[in-house]
Amino acid sequence: MAAGEAAGYLMAALHAGGSRRDATIDQLRKCAEATDVPRRSVKLIAVPQKHAFKDFVNVAIDIFRAAMDKLQSPPSYELCAFNGTYDELVRNVSERVFDGAVGDVTITDDRARIVDFTMPYAPSGVSLLVLADNDSKPPIQWIFLKPLTKELWLTTVAFFFFTGFVVWAIEWPRNPVYYQGSSVAQFSTALAFSHCHMIRSPLSKVVVVIWCFAVLVLVQSYTANLSSMLTAKRLRPSVTGLDQLVSNGDNIGYQEGAFVQSFLRNKGAKADKLRTFKNQTEYAEALRKGSEKGGASAIVDEIPYLSYFLSDKNNKEFEMGERLYKTPGLAFASSLLLHFSTFSVQ
Numbered sequence: 001m002a003a004g005e006a007a008g009y010l011m012a013a014l015h016a017g018g019s020r021r022d023a024t025i026d027q028l029r030k031c032a033e034a035t036d037v038p039r040r041s042v043k044l045i046a047v048p049q050k051h052a053f054k055d056f057v058n059v060a061i062d063i064f065r066a067a068m069d070k071l072q073s074p075p076s077y078e079l080c081a082f083n084g085t086y087d088e089l090v091r092n093v094s095e096r097v098f099d100g101a102v103g104d105v106t107i108t109d110d111r112a113r114i115v116d117f118t119m120p121y122a123p124s125g126v127s128l129l130v131l132a133d134n135d136s137k138p139p140i141q142w143i144f145l146k147p148l149t150k151e152l153w154l155t156t157v158a159f160f161f162f163t164g165f166v167v168w169a170i171e172w173p174r175n176p177v178y179y180q181g182s183s184v185a186q187f188s189t190a191l192a193f194s195h196c197h198m199i200r201s202p203l204s205k206v207v208v209v210i211w212c213f214a215v216l217v218l219v220q221s222y223t224a225n226l227s228s229m230l231t232a233k234r235l236r237p238s239v240t241g242l243d244q245l246v247s248n249g250d251n252i253g254y255q256e257g258a259f260v261q262s263f264l265r266n267k268g269a270k271a272d273k274l275r276t277f278k279n280q281t282e283y284a285e286a287l288r289k290g291s292e293k294g295g296a297s298a299i300v301d302e303i304p305y306l307s308y309f310l311s312d313k314n315n316k317e318f319e320m321g322e323r324l325y326k327t328p329g330l331a332f333a334s335s336l337l338l339h340f341s342t343f344s345v346q
Contacts, residue, residue: 024058025049031080031098043075043099045334046082048089051256052279053305056104056330063121064102064332085257090115093333100334106302107328108259120329122304126260128321129299129306130239131287147225148218156218163211170204239298242267242324253277253286253296260300263325280309287318304330 028047037044045064050057061079068074079102082089086105093101094114106124107117145153239245245252246268253275254260264274275296277283289295298321299306306320 024061025054025081028079028081031082034078034080037078039099041076043077045077045079045100045102046089046092046098047079047101048086048103048105048257049081049083053104053255053308055308056304060103060121060330060332086259087111087262090333098334100332102332104304104330105333106259107331110262111259111333115333117328117331117333120331122330124327124329125303125323126263126300126325126327127303127306127323128239128242129283129287129301129309129318130297130321132317132319143229144226146229147222159211159214163207166207167204170201170207239321241322242269242298242300245269245298246273248297249273250297251275251286251291251295253283253299255301255305258301260302264300280312280315283309284315284318300324302327 025047030049031044031046034044047057047061068077077099080098082092082098082101084092087110089098089101089103090105090111091114092098101115105111105117107120111117148156242252242264249270251273252264252269254264254277256276256278261274261276265271275286277286277296277299283299286295287297287299291297303320303323309315310318310320
């Protein structure tokens with residue numbers, strides 16, 4: 001099965017099983033309680049007990065059971081819920097505490113040295129989750145008012161009426177044709193002093209020239225500020241990669257129990273800058289807060305989890321960055337499972 005087809009199948013299976021209330025992982029008894037299993041005749045298979053993304057484990061269990069059903073003489077087995085990190089789970093398999101591990105276990109070099117893995121049933125890799133750039137959103141209403149402050153707008157309007165009043169006061173005794181008559185006519189004349197009425201007094205012309213100069217400066221300042229506001233977001237530096245986050249000392253989040261922690265430490269991230277999150281809600285809250293408010297500038301996690309997170313219509317404000325690291329994929333661990341490794345990808 002091609003990587004794209006496997007990823008598509010995984011997403012479809014996750015959404016199909018996401019509405020189940022009887023989550024398979026919750027029906028398993030804990031591995032610590034499975035001491036009565038006769039290990040010679042029954043294989044004890046550990047399943048990671050997750051706080052989030054339980055659908056991934058449920059789909060993995062379904063794949064495991066389907067693969068076992070395809071065997072001519074499948075061994076007897078019992079699944080149990082393991083409470084610990086994935087590295088601890090794989091280590092217990094290598095030490096024969098468990099006969100195998102079924103779940104969303106990522107194949108890494110360190111893990112492959114101590115246990116055997118089946119062929120991956122889904123592709124994987126590591127990427128960044130960040131707040132999306134909302135330049136594509138519709139312009140904010142009334143943005144044309146924001147280049148100037150409220151006080152400056154009020155001052156401009158007041159100066160406009162004051163200039164009209166001054167011109168009217170100067171022209172009223174000298175220009176009766178345009179600047180005398182009814183109150184409404186005089187008021188409209190004052191507002192249109194520089195557009196459609198002739199002014200005769202040299203002093204009025206000086207006032208109008210001063211007003212036009214002030215308007216010219218104001219228009220230039222308004223245009224520059226508006227252009228800056230419309231382009232500032234595109235010019236603002238965004239998260240370009242993991243190296244930038246590490247060098248800036250930003251907080252970086254990752255999924256609890258994942259191998260991503262060691263990956264980030266190897267990339268130079270300091271331990272006090274790493275934040276552990278348990279579920280998708282914590283992902284969203286941390287990114288909205290940002291590092292400045294105790295959250296995280298980015299979440300580093302495996303691509304299947306991030307894709308599943310972004311498939312939620314409530315998470316449209318986030319986006320996934322470029323892939324940081326490619327892994328062989330998600331698979332099952334144990335020499336027992338090698339017998340049906342070819343079935344796990346069908």
